[in-house]
Amino acid sequence: MNGKVHVWNADDWLKLREEYRIVGALIGCLAHLPRQDSFLGLPMVLLPEEVTLLLEQEVARLVSYPSLTCAPSNDIRQKFQEYRKCLYNQQVECFKEERKHQVMSMIDRIVEGKRRKLLELGHKKRKVGTESECSVLDESQSKNDETDANHVDQEALLREELDKIKCIDENSTLVQIFTGDVWLNEEDATPFPWQYPATSAENLRYKTFKDLWEKGHYLTGGQKFGADFLVYPGDPVKFHAQFLVVCIHSSEALSATDLVTLGRLGTSVRKTVVLSSLSDDGSSVMYQSLQWNVTF
Structure with missing residues (x-):
């Protein structure tokens, strides 16, 4: 495309980076965040030196897709939208499962954080009350605060955290990554000559x-x-x-x-x-x- 070589498939991008130390440069926008430029996505554009090296090593083949130079048909647009929605939903489910495992593995630390927050909140209330002379700080109130903090319901807190995960839906601003190029027709691929x-x-x-x-x-x-x-x-x-x-x-x-x-x-x-x-x-x-x- 315009004399530049692109990699469109995420699996190919990962393999080139991990196995062949080919870095390239990501130039695409993220599907759900197209107006930002802090994080870029596929396609990846390769240096001409990287292309020649991959061809010499017989790691890759160079093809062109004439269909990319034409405006997509309505069928292709529909297929792409369905693919994007399906892929995003899959990524949301993967994120939920990963987040669920993180919460369950860190529930003890979450409970401890909740206890410290309750103790700090009680201390602040007593301090404000003392300064305004509306109440008198006594030991019984302090003990009650400590008792409430020590009796944090771990199971209830776990259910609360898991309910937050369930609320993640298709309207969440998760980063969507395309992992394939299913809208490209392999029969349309034609060998492309490379002279570098x-x-x-x-x-x-x-x-x-x-x-x-x-x-x-x-x-x-x-x-x-x-x-x-x-x-x-x-x-x-x-x-x-x-x-x-x-x-x-x-x-x-x-x-x-x-x-x-x-x-x-x-x-x-x-x-x-x-x-x-x-x-x-x-x-x-x-x-x-x-x-x-x-x-x-």
């Missing part, structure tokens, strides 16, 4: 990406940091990037201004700037790191 890398610059980018990927790193696009790639020691959800990789041909000269810019950029974002280039015969990737030292 096609230039010397693309070849350098791809070989750099592949080499770092084979070394066990996670990689994402580095445009927002002025680099070609960001390199992570683990899943980007759990780790910050360690390196900013800039691909430069070995014959390309860097000015002093460019070196200073890259050095200060790496220091400002607390990452090591790495310059990558190909060897003379183009068979291997060479790296050079930049470190910014400040002297007074």
Whole structure:
């Protein structure tokens, strides 16, 4: 689609991330929260380097769906709406079951919290009454409060919490995630030719990406940091990037201004700037790191 490759299926997205360290970038809106941009969903768009790597590894196949370029028919719209409603209801039920297990496993802590709340409430009432001289603080009232707090009905409290879970319905603002692409017709899929890398610059980018990927790193696009790639020691959800990789041909000269810019950029974002280039015969990737030292 417009020269970009997308992954539409959640199972495929999860497998690529967990088994092949392919991160991509989620660009879709959430079904029930389409106007926010804090959390994005499927589809996932892949870097061209990721696409080429997956094709070389024979992990994926590249197809196009001509139907996606046309306005959906009424039947497709109806099918999609039914699918979305069914999927959302399934997710609501899964959420209810998970929440139920959480409540039952934490009921002792919930009861203890209820007791502390009752004791604090009784203490506040006695304090207000004393300050307004409308009542006199006595030991019997304090003991009554402690007795009420110690006799919290655990079963009644559990039923109350479970009733709250039952009130979750289709109008709740839960995040809906599509887990499939059932509205796409597999018979409509046609093989799509892929020609990347096609230039010397693309070849350098791809070989750099592949080499770092084979070394066990996670990689994402580095445009927002002025680099070609960001390199992570683990899943980007759990780790910050360690390196900013800039691909430069070995014959390309860097000015002093460019070196200073890259050095200060790496220091400002607390990452090591790495310059990558190909060897003379183009068979291997060479790296050079930049470190910014400040002297007074």
